[in-house]
Amino acid sequence: MGRHLWGKSAVGVLLVVAGVTGCGGDAGAGVKKPAASPSAPSVAEVHKRFADDLEALKWSGCPTDCSGELQEVMKNARDLRAAMNADSRGGPGFWTPAYTLVNRMEEGAAKVQGDATWNRPLILKPAHDLDDWVKAHPLQ
Numbered sequence: 001m002g003r004h005l006w007g008k009s010a011v012g013v014l015l016v017v018a019g020v021t022g023c024g025g026d027a028g029a030g031v032k033k034p035a036a037s038p039s040a041p042s043v044a045e046v047h048k049r050f051a052d053d054l055e056a057l058k059w060s061g062c063p064t065d066c067s068g069e070l071q072e073v074m075k076n077a078r079d080l081r082a083a084m085n086a087d088s089r090g091g092p093g094f095w096t097p098a099y100t101l102v103n104r105m106e107e108g109a110a111k112v113q114g115d116a117t118w119n120r121p122l123i124l125k126p127a128h129d130l131d132d133w134v135k136a137h138p139l140q
Contacts, residue, residue: 046083047134050076054127070123074109077102089139101130
């Protein structure tokens with residue numbers, strides 16, 4: 001009879017341990033899962049912002065000091081590079097020419113001291129080339 005009682009006790013302990021550790025049931029049923037992070041914007045979405053800012057700058061002309069506008073174009077170019085990095089459809093080889101143009105914009109921005117007129121083409125020329133390249137190489 002002692003053996004029989006020990007067997008029932010052992011089974012009871014195992015069931016309690018299994019319930020505590022989450023085995024054999026949904027122990028996390030009452031636990032809230034973290035919200036899914038919003039997906040990164042697509043290349044098309046970011047390119048539209050980039051192109052819109054570039055177009056506005058082109059049509060409105062660059063005021064005496066357009067450093068704010070140039071910084072916005074640079075921010076959008078960096079966002080575009082990040083979207084390209086996240087886009088698995090093209091792969092790094094596909095985006096290489098676009099990356100090169102963003103790098104040229106970065107080099108131009110690094111040379112800008114204030115907003116001297118001669119610095120603008122160092123950012124805007126590769127920016128327009130980047131806009132043209134993305135338009136010519138859409139990913140469907």
